[in-house]
Amino acid sequence: MRDVARLAGVSHQTVSRVLNNHPNVRQETRLRVLDAMRALNYRRNLAARTLVTRRSRTLGIIGFETTLFGPASMLYGIEDAARQAGYFVTVATIPDLERASVLDAVDRLCQQSVEGIVAIAPKPTVTNGLHHTPAGLPTVAVGGGTETDASATVRIDNTAGARLATQHLLDLGHPTVHHIAGPADWPEARERVEGWRQTLYAAGAAVPPVAPATWTARSGYEQGSRLARDPAVTAIFCANDQLALGALRALHEAGRRVPEQVSVVGFDDTPDSAYYLPPLTTVRQDFAELGRRSLALLLSGIGRQRDPRPPQHVVLAPELTLRASTAPPAGRRA
Structure with a gap:
């Protein structure tokens, strides 16, 4: 200097x-x-600065190995918000969502003197792992968690998003809506099933059996092929856009035209969904806002580490993005 x-x-x-x-x-x-x-x-010299100020200006993020759009977008949103706030970020990627992997990631981040940890937490094992951070270290779970968690949480209201999708299809005049669901061990998938089911019950519509799947287009194709064989199926709500992509191909191969014969709605609003054939109606999650809100909670925790107030829990509302994959059933068109 x-x-x-x-x-x-x-x-x-x-x-x-x-x-x-x-x-x-x-x-x-x-x-x-x-x-x-x-x-x-x-x-x-960041190490020297840390010694002098006793602050690393570094935040830890726990992510996991995945190509799924939602978790990857959460990671980017958090990192971008941290950078704009003047913080460095160190990412600990875990190979799976098991408790031992989460605890190892927490330990690695703490060894780097992070001032707080944000974890992408689609399963309770991740949120529970945050309970083992050193006393006073602020933590935020993103994408999962509940109001009873000891860590602060930020998540999308998946139940409300599923209601939006299902109600949209019912309002178009479809007698009921079939659902291709995500993995049952993911709280997000269960919440979307619950929102779909609640909406059908409230409307007095028949509640078809859930079509269980993973998050992949292949799984959507397999379940879509099964549903395409039933001529009574006129509306399908898919738990994410990748499932919807697979379902759209299955319907096309079966000769079921979308949206003339079957309407399809996804969830996430991935950048590619506007270019599906036809462009996909889907539930949009604001991942940039998710990142900003999670970082704001973490920085608030850093600023009051000795404050005994309970953790905050933020739930963001999704939006329905209307495109060309939904329409009234044939018998209801003008």
Whole structure:
């Protein structure tokens, strides 16, 4: 830093102010310091800064190995929000969602002196693992959890999203709605089943058996092929857009036109869903807002680590995105 100060013709304190984005530095001086830093290839020593300030300005994120759109988008949203808030991020990726893997990730992050941990928590094993962090270390579970958890939580209202999808199909005039569900051991999938079922009960509509699946297009294709053979099926709500993609192909191969003969709704609003054939009506989750809210909760926890107040639980409302994959059944069209 003294070399930078000497080259820029400023004081050591001025260099420090530039590094910390202090507002009381003239723009001309700031640019001169930055030019000197580039000329000397200067990089701040984060380890030394941590020793001096006793703050790492680093947050830990626990993710898991997956190509699923939802968890991957949550990870990006959290990382982006942290970067904009001036924090570094270290990610601990776990091979599965078992308790031992979560505890190992917590231990690895704590060894790096993180100031808080955000975990992408689609299953209770992840949320429960956060209970074993050192006392006073703030934690937030994203995508799962309930109001009874000891950690703060941020999640989408999956039950409300399923209601939106199912009610939309009923309002179009479909006598009932079939559901291709996600894995039963995922709370998100169970909540979507519950929202679908509640809406059918409230409307006095028949409640068909759940079509169990994984989160993959292949699984949606398999269940879609089965449903396509039943001419009474006119509306299908899929637990995510990948399932809907598989169902759309199965319906096409069976000669069931969408939406003329069968309407299909997905969940997530992936970037590709607008380019399915036909473009998919789906429930949108705001993953950027999910990241911002989870980071805000974590930073709030960092600011009041000795505050005994109970953890906050934030539930975000989804939205229905209408496209061309839904229409009234043939007998109800004008």
